[in-house]
């Protein structure tokens with residue numbers, strides 16, 4: 001496995017591999033790698049000749065009072081795990097390598113950010129879109145992989161791909177969960193043991209809402225009230241939001257005749273967790 005920290009070095013290496021006709025799969029991450037990342041990596045390994053994983057905690061996507069400093073960083077352990085899972089190339093740049101000076105330009109996301117995480121994290125998706133565009137320019141992959149767990153992020157990036165005619169194919173993979181249902185997240189290590197036990201209630205509330213949606217008459221207000229109650233009655237943290245929207249459009253649902261997402265976020269003392277379920281009409285499918 002090759003590890004690069006300099007943009008010009010990884011570029012030269014990937015140029016060479018592409019000259020040899022290799023298809024490159026790319027999995028961008030912020031590190032503290034877990035089975036959620038590894039499922040995307042496994043899919044990328046199947047569909048490409050070589051897989052690049054980036055490990056970069058992107059300062060641009062954190063708000064001033066968010067957990068940029070406390071975000072778990074464990075590069076040595078990540079490199080070991082990545083190698084064991086068959087990753088070919090890791091790109092782990094410093095913030096100074098990615099942002100040698102203040103950016104004079106950036107991507108502004110102006111649709112789909114007034115809801116869900118966009119509402120409570122102003123500027124977050126601009127930071128995500130900007131770093132993803134930079135990373136795609138650096139790696140120039142054939143395909144890039146995102147997890148459904150961060151559904152709004154996957155939608156924003158997919159929209160950016162279309163808006164900017166990006167040549168990379170954008171692929172989303174399913175959410176990977178702990179045996180009790182909690183979605184895997186690097187932030188889970190920042191939960192207290194009590195919060196870890198409670199955290200599963202976010203998914204329980206979403207599942208309840210999803211079940212009611214599947215059962216028939218679509219009454220978003222009542223469904224959300226019930227699902228929110230389930231979460232709030234069982235956690236010490238605060239429910240930041242829970243909503244039902246069309247997916248990937250992220251617009252209010254009028255009739256249940258297209259895919260919908262039920263998504264929620266909970267703020268615990270040291271970690272903000274998000275989760276969602278995506279439902280297709282006429283099909284009891286869950287992501």
Ligand code: AMP
Pocket residue numbers: 028029030031035036037039040145146147148149150173174175176177183184185186
């Ligand atoms: P992160 O390191 O949290 O920024 O995540 C990197 C990529 O892994 C993103 O595309 C995430 O959506 C994806 N990811 C994170 N957690 C999971 C999970 N539990 N299941 C599937 N994908 C995930």
